[in-house]
Amino acid sequence: MIKYAYSGSGLKDWEGRLAGYDKKFLVRLFRDMLRIRLIEEEIERRYHQDQMKTPIHLVIGQEATSVGCCAALLKEDLLYSSHRTHGNYLAKGGDLKAMLCEMHCRINGCAGSRGGSMHLIDKSVGMAGTSAIVGGAMPIATGAALAAQLQGLDRVSVVFIGDATTEQGVASESLNFAALKRLPVIFFCENNFYSVQSPLATRQPPREIYKWAASYGIASVRVDGTNVLDVHEATREAVARAREGGGATFIEAPVYRFRAHGGAGDDSHTGYRDPAEREAWEKVCPVETYYQFLAKAGLIDATQRERMHAEIMHEVLEAFDYALASPNPEEKDLYTHVYSD
Numbered sequence: 001m002i003k004y005a006y007s008g009s010g011l012k013d014w015e016g017r018l019a020g021y022d023k024k025f026l027v028r029l030f031r032d033m034l035r036i037r038l039i040e041e042e043i044e045r046r047y048h049q050d051q052m053k054t055p056i057h058l059v060i061g062q063e064a065t066s067v068g069c070c071a072a073l074l075k076e077d078l079l080y081s082s083h084r085t086h087g088n089y090l091a092k093g094g095d096l097k098a099m100l101c102e103m104h105c106r107i108n109g110c111a112g113s114r115g116g117s118m119h120l121i122d123k124s125v126g127m128a129g130t131s132a133i134v135g136g137a138m139p140i141a142t143g144a145a146l147a148a149q150l151q152g153l154d155r156v157s158v159v160f161i162g163d164a165t166t167e168q169g170v171a172s173e174s175l176n177f178a179a180l181k182r183l184p185v186i187f188f189c190e191n192n193f194y195s196v197q198s199p200l201a202t203r204q205p206p207r208e209i210y211k212w213a214a215s216y217g218i219a220s221v222r223v224d225g226t227n228v229l230d231v232h233e234a235t236r237e238a239v240a241r242a243r244e245g246g247g248a249t250f251i252e253a254p255v256y257r258f259r260a261h262g263g264a265g266d267d268s269h270t271g272y273r274d275p276a277e278r279e280a281w282e283k284v285c286p287v288e289t290y291y292q293f294l295a296k297a298g299l300i301d302a303t304q305r306e307r308m309h310a311e312i313m314h315e316v317l318e319a320f321d322y323a324l325a326s327p328n329p330e331e332k333d334l335y336t337h338v339y340s341d
């Protein structure tokens, strides 16, 4: 039985709305989503080889949220995230080689081999950090927004959270404080309906998450999380609000993860969700539907797509080779960054 059906209208509303958009930008959004998809698929393909010394939480199916959102941010804007980090890190411009080194526990990983997949960071592009504690990054992003406000910096903080984060105490505290201080922060909630294997209906009373957030006195919207253009516009509005001193925004984006909560492959067969539900969402795959949309608008064709695919795979395979050839951490560095008095 399908518990959580797709309720968006796809890209239909967008036919005829592209006038203000640069064509290269529209194609770039597709390339960025495809790149994340291909990287995730390669990680998944290799995961069983046990060379990656890290748990993984794939974002296959959730590419449009990271890409649409990050395309509205400047490099200086800060992005925080949770355990499901790959798409956020890559869309914000994080270095792929440093990410794969981190996942292979190599010394030149972006967190010096100490973090793994759930602790990706690249300060050079504003990928400010992630927390594996559900809700952990929300008050940190809120604090970073307060710092920007106090220092008079034109800088927005964005934090990606899952639906389960809205059940954490810090979520309420962060929304309250952001509303009180009119902070330049965006809370981006990817609502994929499940917390590990617990459906939303067993965790929260019937309600719409974005309305719950609005009750704190901040702007709050819901957008189609499979539609990169909807996500982009909502984020652009939120960014403009933050920069103009209008305060925080909560964005709820319903999406679906096509794979298990963690690890490779799907886990629908374990019974917590119906495979038919995943199959229905796969029909509105963010990468594929956007490709069809661009192709119909004459902005891309199959040959260009194939070329793009080949270029990306070249980059991905090279980055894996680089990671596998990188040095392991050394015993002498074991206590570096460890504090003890």
Ligand SMILES: Cc1ncc(C[n+]2csc(CCOP(=O)(O)OP(=O)(O)O)c2C)c(N)n1
Binding pocket: 083, 084, 132, 133, 134, 135, 161, 162, 163, 164, 165, 192, 194, 195, 196, 261
């Ligand atoms: C404070 C805390 N409680 C429990 C966990 C275990 N845990 C890890 S991920 C996860 C589910 C999070 O769901 P959601 O925030 O909706 O994100 P999603 O995994 O669906 O992307 C849980 C319960 C944790 N990491 N931290």
